[in-house]
Amino acid sequence: MTDAPAATGPVRDRPRSTVDDDRQIRLLLVEDDDGDAVLVSEHLQDAGLDVALTWVRTLDEAVASLDVDCVLLDLGLPDATGIPALERLLAAGAPAVVVLTGQSGGDTGVLAVAAGAQDYLVKDEVDGHRLSRAVRYAVQRRRLEATDRELYRSLVRAEETNRLERALLPTPMIRDERLEVRVGYRAGRDGVLGGDFYDVVERPDGTVLAIVGDVCGHGPDEAALGATLRTAWRTLVLTGTRPADIFGLLEVVLEAERPRPEVFTTVAMFVIPPGRRTADMYLAGHPVPLVLGPPSELPPTTRRGRALGIPVGGTWHAQVLDLGESWRLLMYTDGLLEATVGGGPERLGKAGLLGVVDRVLASETGPRPAADPAGLEDDLVGRVLRDVRALHGGDLVDDAAIVVLGWGE
Incomplete structure (x- = not known):
């Protein structure tokens, strides 16, 4: 794992965008290109998004670094490419994933969302506002999904408890x-x-x-x-x-x-x-x-x-x-x-x-x-x-x- 790009977290005197509960977002960037990694860091600064950014270059490193809120995943990595890279990351327990693709056309982004990504961004079209919004929305959607799952489990447990109570x-x-x-x-x-x-x-x-x-x-x-x-x-x-x-x-x-x-x-x-x-x-x-x-x-x-x-x-x-x-x-x-x-x-x-x-x-x-x-x-x-x-x-x-x-x- 390498050091994250130098500029992380909010920049002074800029408006700060946050997730609803104001917690700092732990963000994992999986990108093997130094220039693209620097651009992502600069976009986050421009948006004033409060993040703790970790940068890795390979999918193997990413799988070992999933204690985060969101993953920005490039689909062209040295050890994995395309949708199989996303599927492997999700199978390893990744949280919200936003896919970064260099393809402005085709079905890559749609296929990524269908496979389980929260969103996708085309590298040449991304800016600070779009990146910040995609990350914040992905984190929120993931948290809502987790809340819904926990609520469902609670309802199932409550119903099971009721059945056991009636039997006991x-x-x-x-x-x-x-x-x-x-x-x-x-x-x-x-x-x-x-x-x-x-x-x-x-x-x-x-x-x-x-x-x-x-x-x-x-x-x-x-x-x-x-x-x-x-x-x-x-x-x-x-x-x-x-x-x-x-x-x-x-x-x-x-x-x-x-x-x-x-x-x-x-x-x-x-x-x-x-x-x-x-x-x-x-x-x-x-x-x-x-x-x-x-x-x-x-x-x-x-x-x-x-x-x-x-x-x-x-x-x-x-x-x-x-x-x-x-x-x-x-x-x-x-x-x-x-x-x-x-x-x-x-x-x-x-x-x-x-x-x-x-x-x-x-x-x-x-x-x-x-x-x-x-x-x-x-x-x-x-x-x-x-x-x-x-x-x-x-x-x-x-x-x-x-x-x-x-x-x-």
Whole structure:
């Protein structure tokens, strides 16, 4: 690479043309003729265009110098000529390219634009004004194209996130209007959907099954796996699979679909018979749900099972909870437990979560609401999520999902 022509950047006391955001344009000139390179430099000075000009003589040098905003490319170089030179430069990741051609007639310029150049200029016809305008417009068009592409990608990502959310966080399938069902979810700090999922389904005989799960890790692969497991669970429930067999079949799906062999999933599941006085609780390495009060409490756990996907022995058995005539249960993922208190090192933990829940319950007034899957900010689920977030001092580090089931007055 040689030094750029001596005169670069704006000249004093001349009007200065700029791109809209007033940033200096980093310009790469690919030209093997010394005289033409000097003319380009002088034209830029005449136009008062603020540029940082780099001059190279060959295409190989140009390919190694593409950290710029715009390239002025001569199509007659020692190591490449014509449209193939442009195509090679674009394939190497060149930004906006303005072609310089010595041919005033023919289709060279049109072919260059068709191949991906932003514009073309005939050397004998160019002056400072035309060169400045071509460079500024090329840079702006390229930036607009990049913005459009990023916007499109954002829209695609948003739509994909919406599809995953619908798969992870479905509307509960409940016919019994006397049963309270409330659900809620908050994404973690980075806003990327994780692998937390929930579902609630009522079978034709009136039995209600509810699940909350958490795929280890965070990101699109975990979210996709969580959506797959949630869909598989609902399918097993709707096809009448015995509750005792569900976790084993979910593990088969997990092992077949997980992106890496070390990925596991924790799950909690309730099976509530039509009489609504008891519940069978199944735990697969998941935090113990709460029996709400006040005072709320953690039920004794004597039959905990391993997480799904962990290569150790053991299975899953139901622990029967005697609920009585009036009760409420709260299932959750560990994003709530991992919240900090006041931004310090202390974690909220189970005792802290019990305290938050009881404070929210103590402030409840009026009759207990009927089924409402919306997870609004002014209901039990929404207020617990809001209060935990307030204690943490902002968005939670991990995702958090909650399901509340209730019966009676």
